[in-house]
Amino acid sequence: MDFNDTPQEAAFRAEVRDWLSSHANAYRQPLPADITEADFIARARSWQKVKAEAGYAAIRWPRSEGGLDGTPIEEVIFAEEEARYHVPVGPFVTIGTHLAVPTFRVHATTEQVARFTRPTLYGDLLWCQLFSEPAAGSDLAGLRTRAVRDGDDWVINGQKVWTSWAHVADWGILIARTDPGVAKHKGLSYFVVDMKTPGIEVRRIRQISGESEFNEVFLTDVRIPDANRIGAVGEGWKIAMTTLMNERFSVGGESQDEPQAADLAALLQRAGPAGLPYRLRAAQLLAQEQGLKYFRCRQITALSRGDTPGAIAAMGKLVQSNVMQEMSRIALDVTGTAALACAGDDPAISKFQHGYFWSAALRIAGGTDEILRNQIAERVLGLPGDIRVDKDLPFSQLK
Amino acid sequence: MLRDNARRFLSETATFERWRRHLDSGAGLDRALWREVAELGWSGAAVPETFGGLGLGPMELCVLAEELGRVLAPLPFIGTASIAVDILSRSPTPEGNALLERIATGDAVIAVAGLDADQPASKLVLRDGRVDGSLGAVAWLEQADYAIVYAGEPDTPSLLLVDLAGAGVERRTLRLIDPLLPHGSLTLTQAATTVLARGAQARELHARARNLGAVLTAFEQIGAADTACALAVAYVKERHAFGRPVGAYQAVKHKLADMAVKTELARSNCYFGAWALVDGPDELDLAAAAARVSAIDALDYAAQECLHLHGGIGYTWEANCHFYYTRARVLASSLGNAALWGERLLHAATAQR
Numbered sequence: 044m045d046f047n048d049t050p051q052e053a054a055f056r057a058e059v060r061d062w063l064s065s066h067a068n069a070y071r072q073p074l075p076a077d078i079t080e081a082d083f084i085a086r087a088r089s090w091q092k093v094k095a096e097a098g099y100a101a102i103r104w105p106r107s108e109g110g111l112d113g114t115p116i117e118e119v120i121f122a123e124e125e126a127r128y129h130v131p132v133g134p135f136v137t138i139g140t141h142l143a144v145p146t147f148r149v150h151a152t153t154e155q156v157a158r159f160t161r162p163t164l165y166g167d168l169l170w171c172q173l174f175s176e177p178a179a180g181s182d183l184a185g186l187r188t189r190a191v192r193d194g195d196d197w198v199i200n201g202q203k204v205w206t207s208w209a210h211v212a213d214w215g216i217l218i219a220r221t222d223p224g225v226a227k228h229k230g231l232s233y234f235v236v237d238m239k240t241p242g243i244e245v246r247r248i249r250q251i252s253g254e255s256e257f258n259e260v261f262l263t264d265v266r267i268p269d270a271n272r273i274g275a276v277g278e279g280w281k282i283a284m285t286t287l288m289n290e291r292f293s294v295g296g297e298s299q300d301e302p303q304a305a306d307l308a309a310l311l312q313r314a315g316p317a318g319l320p321y322r323l324r325a326a327q328l329l330a331q332e333q334g335l336k337y338f339r340c341r342q343i344t345a346l347s348r349g350d351t352p353g354a355i356a357a358m359g360k361l362v363q364s365n366v367m368q369e370m371s372r373i374a375l376d377v378t379g380t381a382a383l384a385c386a387g388d389d390p391a392i393s394k395f396q397h398g399y400f401w402s403a404a405l406r407i408a409g410g411t412d413e414i415l416r417n418q419i420a421e422r423v424l425g426l427p428g429d430i431r432v433d434k435d436l437p438f439s440q441l442k
Numbered sequence: 443m444l445r446d447n448a449r450r451f452l453s454e455t456a457t458f459e460r461w462r463r464h465l466d467s468g469a470g471l472d473r474a475l476w477r478e479v480a481e482l483g484w485s486g487a488a489v490p491e492t493f494g495g496l497g498l499g500p501m502e503l504c505v506l507a508e509e510l511g512r513v514l515a516p517l518p519f520i521g522t523a524s525i526a527v528d529i530l531s532r533s534p535t536p537e538g539n540a541l542l543e544r545i546a547t548g549d550a551v552i553a554v555a556g557l558d559a560d561q562p563a564s565k566l567v568l569r570d571g572r573v574d575g576s577l578g579a580v581a582w583l584e585q586a587d588y589a590i591v592y593a594g595e596p597d598t599p600s601l602l603l604v605d606l607a608g609a610g611v612e613r614r615t616l617r618l619i620d621p622l623l624p625h626g627s628l629t630l631t632q633a634a635t636t637v638l639a640r641g642a643q644a645r646e647l648h649a650r651a652r653n654l655g656a657v658l659t660a661f662e663q664i665g666a667a668d669t670a671c672a673l674a675v676a677y678v679k680e681r682h683a684f685g686r687p688v689g690a691y692q693a694v695k696h697k698l699a700d701m702a703v704k705t706e707l708a709r710s711n712c713y714f715g716a717w718a719l720v721d722g723p724d725e726l727d728l729a730a731a732a733a734r735v736s737a738i739d740a741l742d743y744a745a746q747e748c749l750h751l752h753g754g755i756g757y758t759w760e761a762n763c764h765f766y767y768t769r770a771r772v773l774a775s776s777l778g779n780a781a782l783w784g785e786r787l788l789h790a791a792t793a794q795r
Contacts (some may be wrong), residue, residue: 322785333710336710413692416699417692
């Protein structure tokens with residue numbers, strides 16, 4: 044593989060730089076403390092719109108659908124260049140563009156794709172992912188939210204949890220049980236739901252960081268027209284897997300707000316002798332971070348050749364969240380009590396405070412460390428699967 | 443192509459049975475294997491064609507290093523065929539040129555010493571064209587015809603070529619924890635020497651050779667880590683406990699997943715290192731250090747847990763685990779340990795900001 048831009052990629056990078064230099068400055072973000080969430084989201088929507096108008100919101104998609112007929116490598120080039128500007132790029136945008144719409148493009152009808160693609164791309168529709176439940180996390184197929192057919196509608200009852208950005212989302216992707224009489228993976232169906240539908244109640248969850256990005260979502264007699272079902276009845280698990288595959292691939296992506304190992308290296312340098320005991324470990328973490336970066340280059344090269352990401356892609360999030368957690372802990376430790384004040388005005392420390400909290404969530408969200416290790420062991424190394432005593436039992440007979 | 447051919451040849455030739463026979467024979471170097479490898483062109487892979495080599499670049503050396511690492515081949519490939527060739531072809535001398543021809547045919551083995559330190563070994567001093575001093579564990583010293591050493595004062599270091607058959611050269615065998623990789627200590631008393639490079643040029647060649655060695659050794663390490671992982675996977679699928687293959691238990695599966703992850707990260711750094719050797723001189727310090735640090739970690743973990751996952755049998759001479767366990771340690775220390783390369787990595791990362 045080649046880590047240099049090809050002449051074509053270099054030309055694309057130059058074009059992107061040029062475009063960003065005339066468009067991105069107006070969207071540079073102020074410090075989080077100086078901005079409300081609503082303001083932040085409004086800015087993110089309009090930045091998304093500007094990108095979509097130029098085709099940069101979906102580089103890989105066909106021009107006819109708002110893309111640029113580009114390559115995955117061009118998408119990475121854009122993200123790298125975009126990261127030089129502190130513009131609002133939030134998960135509430137990417138749930139739609141990276142998880143929902145790519146799933147629709149595989150499994151939905153032409154009408155459904157047409158209906159949701161453009162508004163999502165232009166930032167008019169923000170999405171949330173109504174998958175996890177209080178008793179269905181790692182064992183996601185154990186979910187209990189029911190969908191019962193009633194004429195042209197489905198009536199939904201149940202509770203979702205850990206639903207990021209449900210309080211700002213316009214629409215949600217939802218999996219629910221449509222047949223409790225068959226095995227748990229077989230009785231699920233996949234829907235899209237307008238979050239303003241009567242019967243949906245979103246309650247914010249206050250997190251350990253004090254922020255509230257996650258929510259509980261209560262669904263009481265929520266009516267979803269059958270036209271909003273994606274794929275066949277009973278095919279929900281398969282479709283959800285497409286979403287989760289995309290999620291694991293994109294959760295592993297780079298973010299400008301997360302602490303980097305080079306930040307830690309600089310911090311240790313500044314700390315002088317106090318930093319010495321941490322140096323080897325910091326170097327190992329730095330090497331892991333670098334390895335992950337080039338691992339992604341290899342994956343993207345494979346993607347650009349038409350391969351689909353293999354199960355080893357699970358390693359992206361596994362490594363990223365663990366590296367972030369340990370780096371953050373070391374950074375806060377070496378800085379001592381000075382790092383503990385939450386209103387720190389040192390941007391490097393703020394990043395590590397954020398990393399200290401967020402990495403703990405990231406090790407759970409989108410597949411826990413343990414689930415990801417199982418995947419790698421079973422699908423990459425070919426080891427036997429865990430015992431799943433409930434696998435073939437009808438859901439209604441499970442305890 | 444090269445990889446497939448190498449893998450096919452080595453899978454037939456380079457076996458644990460052969461290593462055991464070789465150890466029993468008491469010979470330091472498997473000359474027959476080294477000759478076969480030379481006939482395939484590997485010892486002269488990087489030697490310029492004018493001196494009878496194949497004139498290939500670092501990429502091909504990386505492929506060969508990984509394949510040799512995969513079978514734990516006890517050969518002086520990195521020192522002789524890679525580092526020595528790199529130094530000798532960048533600092534032409536009549537002696538060096540003649541030596542390149544002999545390396546290509548497999549007739550000469552070169553021991554390379556002193557690559558780990560940033561500064562020349564203080565105990566090795568060049569005065570009036572003669573060199574005095576001593577060095578600790580040097581790989582392939584007794585089997586080598588020449589040594590390349592880094593000597594002199596910190597402000598004017600020199601890269602020297604020493605004829606080990608000459609006067610004033612004393613070699614002593616060391617018993618190493620990996621019996622397949624012979625090491626020796628070297629004492630030089632007014633030994634004749636050819637100066638390959640001095641001052642800034644010596645420093646530059648030394649830094650290049652060190653980075654080249656780091657990347658190639660990292661490839662050797664991921665090759666070995668891959669096979670250690672495969673060996674462990676095969677065993678835990680076969681061995682049953684409590685009515686299931688032990689590989690079905692999460693405690694075991696997760697160790698193996700971590701093994702695969704560490705190797706995959708190191709492999710990614712290795713590829714970047716290979717690229718930097720050819721195309722990215724500005725990023726070579728960072729790339730080589732990252733490859734080195736992560737490959738040490740990957741093979742250390744793979745070798746250690748491969749033995750552990752075999753249970754008691756893994757601790758015996760009959761199982762093959764010990765070959766990885768001791769090789770991991772030797773490769774982790776050669777060229778400078780993880781802490782040293784970690785410092786270089788942190789330095790390169792902060793310098794780039």
